[in-house]
Amino acid sequence: MPELPEIEATVRLLDAAVRGAEVDSARAPGLATMRTFAPSLDALAGGTCSGLRRRGKLLLVGFEGGGLEAPATLVLHLMSAGRLQLWEKRAGPRDRTVRLVVRLRGGADGFAEERELRLREFGTKQAAWGKLLLDDQVAVDETISHLGPEAWPDPPDLTELPPRRTLRGAIRDQRVIAGIGRTWADEILWTAKLAPLRRCGDLDDEQRARLRQAMIDVLGGALGLYMDGGVDPADPDGKPRKPLALPLPDKLPLPLLVHRRTGQPCPRDGTTLLAVHYEDDEMTYCPTCQTGGKPYKDRRLSRLLKD
Ligand SMILES: [Zn+2]
Structure with a gap:
């Protein structure tokens, strides 16, 4: 949990809301959350969110402009206890569940004020993670390139399942x-x-x-x-x-x-x-x-x- 249906629903709802939104700032209060250093989250400021999509259990949030030299994708894995949510109020300093925050303005749903796209994680472990990759690195990054075909909506015929595995x-x-x-x-x-x-x-x-x-x-x-x-x-x-x-x-x-x-x-x-x-x-x-x-x-x- 969350798996394909939960991630797909999250992506559809968030994409319909924040696609096209301007990015005010992005930061990662979860010290171990980001697994990449360049481009930095700071480079997202001044750019726009180009939309969300899903690959397996990964959430892919697109960005362009601002301090980015080329379009980039924030790849997020919620692991077992993470959520990606959109809030109309800023996160309080005492909210220890917050791992990553992107502050946005506007979006495809016509909302004009500031909102926060927040990766939160429940429980004591910090397992959820993110990678900010330039788009030409996404397909070759091992977290994406090692993934098998999608289980939905059109899974393969399963003749390739490893015969000795359960x-x-x-x-x-x-x-x-x-x-x-x-x-x-x-x-x-x-x-x-x-x-x-x-x-x-x-x-x-x-x-x-x-x-x-x-x-x-x-x-x-x-x-x-x-x-x-x-x-x-x-x-x-x-x-x-x-x-x-x-x-x-x-x-x-x-x-x-x-x-x-x-x-x-x-x-x-x-x-x-x-x-x-x-x-x-x-x-x-x-x-x-x-x-x-x-x-x-x-x-x-x-x-x-x-x-
Ligand atoms: Zn039965």
């Missing part, structure tokens, strides 16, 4: 396919009725097609709910949700049917959902519709997961 390990590996983390991996594998620790090479064509379709449906379904509102399939009350709006909430309610629902009934067959743990990873699965009635044992798991 499904769970492979679809979470950004070099194999970009955009899926531990949250949506649980939902996708449950939707496709596939065992998380199955070897990729064991899948037949029909199962590969099922997995690909589950990526499209699950990631696209979550994004649709964020952007258009509607009924959250995981909400027992079935009360329609409103579309997301700025500033994005600190905690986005995710429409999850299995992830973190260990001990609750499988929405498909009522079997109690189980979890397996390995190092810092936890996966939730249904032993009826995913692993053929057999729960995983942890010893088997630790051997299998060394991939």
Whole structure:
């Protein structure tokens, strides 16, 4: 968290607001946040924001003019606890969650006053990071060049999945396919009725097609709910949700049917959902519709997961 649907929704909402905005200043109160030194964040002042886009789980914020010698992109990775939000008030000095601030004026939504695009991070760790790269460096930077094809809206046919890896390990590996983390991996594998620790090479064509379709449906379904509102399939009350709006909430309610629902009934067959743990990873699965009635044992798991 946040993964492809959350990043895509963030990018769409922020782009519609701040594209074309003038940059007053940019700074990084998070001392370890910026991983590049040139161009410096100071070079953004006086320029404009050319818009936001997404690659995998990365947010790409474009800038031009000001002190920049050429158009540049601020590449941001929110890691597990970061958010990119837009605020109409300046950040207070006591807000310890602030890692990076770009102060803007105006934008595509016609807002005339000053606003702050803020990278905030919750929890004690400083893991979220940014790189400011000239545009001709973006595609060759290792954080971008090592990414696999996008998991949505048109994932590859999955014949190239590494045969000896587990499904769970492979679809979470950004070099194999970009955009899926531990949250949506649980939902996708449950939707496709596939065992998380199955070897990729064991899948037949029909199962590969099922997995690909589950990526499209699950990631696209979550994004649709964020952007258009509607009924959250995981909400027992079935009360329609409103579309997301700025500033994005600190905690986005995710429409999850299995992830973190260990001990609750499988929405498909009522079997109690189980979890397996390995190092810092936890996966939730249904032993009826995913692993053929057999729960995983942890010893088997630790051997299998060394991939
Ligand atoms: Zn089930």
